Amino acid sequence: MTSKQAPRVGFVSLGCPKALVDSERILTQLRAEGYAISPSYDDADLVVVNTCGFIDAAVEESLETIGEALAENGKVIVTGCLGAREDGAMVRNAHPNVLAVTGPHAYEEVMHAVHDHLPPLHDPFLDLVPPQGIRLTPRHYAYLKISEGCNHRCTFCIIPQLRGDLVSRPIGEVMTEAENLVKAGVKELLVVSQDTSAYGLDLKYTTDFWGGRPLKTRFLDLARALGELGVWVRMHYVYPYPHVDEVIPLMAEGKILPYLDIPFQHASPRILKAMKRPASSENVLARIKAWRDVCPDLVIRSTFIVGFPGETEEDFQDLLDFLDEAQIDRAGCFKYSPVEGAPANELEGAVPEDVKEERWHRFMAHQARISEARLEARVGKRMTVLVDEIDEEGAIARSWADAPEIDGNVFIDGATHLEPGQFVEVEITEYGEHDLWGVLVTD
Numbered sequence: 001m002t003s004k005q006a007p008r009v010g011f012v013s014l015g016c017p018k019a020l021v022d023s024e025r026i027l028t029q030l031r032a033e034g035y036a037i038s039p040s041y042d043d044a045d046l047v048v049v050n051t052c053g054f055i056d057a058a059v060e061e062s063l064e065t066i067g068e069a070l071a072e073n074g075k076v077i078v079t080g081c082l083g084a085r086e087d088g089a090m091v092r093n094a095h096p097n098v099l100a101v102t103g104p105h106a107y108e109e110v111m112h113a114v115h116d117h118l119p120p121l122h123d124p125f126l127d128l129v130p131p132q133g134i135r136l137t138p139r140h141y142a143y144l145k146i147s148e149g150c151n152h153r154c155t156f157c158i159i160p161q162l163r164g165d166l167v168s169r170p171i172g173e174v175m176t177e178a179e180n181l182v183k184a185g186v187k188e189l190l191v192v193s194q195d196t197s198a199y200g201l202d203l204k205y206t207t208d209f210w211g212g213r214p215l216k217t218r219f220l221d222l223a224r225a226l227g228e229l230g231v232w233v234r235m236h237y238v239y240p241y242p243h244v245d246e247v248i249p250l251m252a253e254g255k256i257l258p259y260l261d262i263p264f265q266h267a268s269p270r271i272l273k274a275m276k277r278p279a280s281s282e283n284v285l286a287r288i289k290a291w292r293d294v295c296p297d298l299v300i301r302s303t304f305i306v307g308f309p310g311e312t313e314e315d316f317q318d319l320l321d322f323l324d325e326a327q328i329d330r331a332g333c334f335k336y337s338p339v340e341g342a343p344a345n346e347l348e349g350a351v352p353e354d355v356k357e358e359r360w361h362r363f364m365a366h367q368a369r370i371s372e373a374r375l376e377a378r379v380g381k382r383m384t385v386l387v388d389e390i391d392e393e394g395a396i397a398r399s400w401a402d403a404p405e406i407d408g409n410v411f412i413d414g415a416t417h418l419e420p421g422q423f424v425e426v427e428i429t430e431y432g433e434h435d436l437w438g439v440l441v442t443d
């Protein structure tokens with residue numbers, strides 16, 4: 001991997017507050033996928049112009065802005081109300097060189113056009129959003145990025161070199177964005193950052209305002225405020241710090257989803273030390289147990305690295321034992337690979353590729369057994385699920401236990417009449433290694 005620059009997108013937003021909400025939605029997605037937002041035309045790799053086409057003056061202003069962006073930058077994607085006029089012909093006739101034209105509320109189409117003309121950089125060690133999420137983000141869920149950068153110095157990671165130390169967004173700004181996403185129809189907010197539990201540390205947890213109300217820029221206040229929006233709130237990239245304990249009761253009360261994505265990466269104390277991970281494995285098991293005592297529904301998803309330099313069979317066995325004891329519901333696993341510029345490259349004891357491969361397969365098989373047993377326990381239970389898509393066989397949905405793209409699904413065979421973004425109640429009838437099947441509850 002090389003430390004490439006993030007692709008840069010310029011953005012011009014014209015028109016009414018509804019267009020502004022669309023712009024915020026697209027900007028949020030761009031930022032969550034690792035694009036940088038450029039304040040000037042010449043510094044951007046491409047420009048998105050969100051237009052207004054309501055009255056003649058607005059049409060004129062929009063067409064002029066597109067012309068200016070083409071002259072200054074050359075690569076322009078047009079969206080918004082003017083894009084819908086005459087099926088895009090009004091824009092194309094005036095400016096045949098635009099890369100794509102879409103209408104209002106066309107988040108997915110705009111993101112597709114951006115991906116086609118300016119592909120995102122994706123690396124599983126660097127990115128917050130899964131690669132599948134980059135291809136298509138349905139409008140009913142959205143990633144909410146609360147900070148950039150990281151204060152830790154894990155030896156396999158170059159994020160602090162690339163993105164610097166933690167810089168949190170003030171809570172008022174984050175909450176306004178979250179509120180706008182909910183107004184735009186988002187039903188699930190996925191909170192992402194490099195270290196969600198450290199949110200606000202750099203700002204000394206300063207007080208900010210949301211709708212005139214004072215809130216501290218810190219994890220607990222954010223969780224509480226997001227929990228008031230009436231949508232699903234899912235926390236990613238949380239470390240098991242003591243103050244996370246305070247958020248678990250909000251999960252038990254149904255304010256935010258009882259789901260934590262904690263990137264443990266390993267469990268052997270020796271390897272965690274060599275990785276310089278922020279939270280050691282000591283007390284982690286006790287902490288997870290205490291969390292589950294408060295909130296029995298809590299689902300934990302994690303990611304792990306196998307084959308880190310110096311990892312012995314004993315270390316690897318520690319990791320498998322940890323999965324059993326912690327009863328990790330969902331886990332992703334990467335085989336260690338050196339990242340250009342990462343301190344771990346200097347460590348001795350490189351693990352041969354065939355050993356990494358073998359451990360990876362053992363890890364996946366082991367985790368699949370745990371996941372399957374945990375899913376089996378859900379048979380006969382009722383769950384609220386959010387429908388993601390409909391295919392010819394029925395509805396593909398998720399429960400609180402599944403983040404989009406990275407976890408499993410709840411399939412509802414035959415329910416082709418449902419719509420993406422709809423919440424429904426199901427009774428679970430079958431289970432597999434990663435997925436569940438259910439029937440609609442009609443009473």
Ligand code: SF4
Nearest residue numbers: 150152154157159194
């Ligand atoms: S916590 Fe470690 S792995 Fe995560 S971004 Fe920070 S330095 Fe990288």
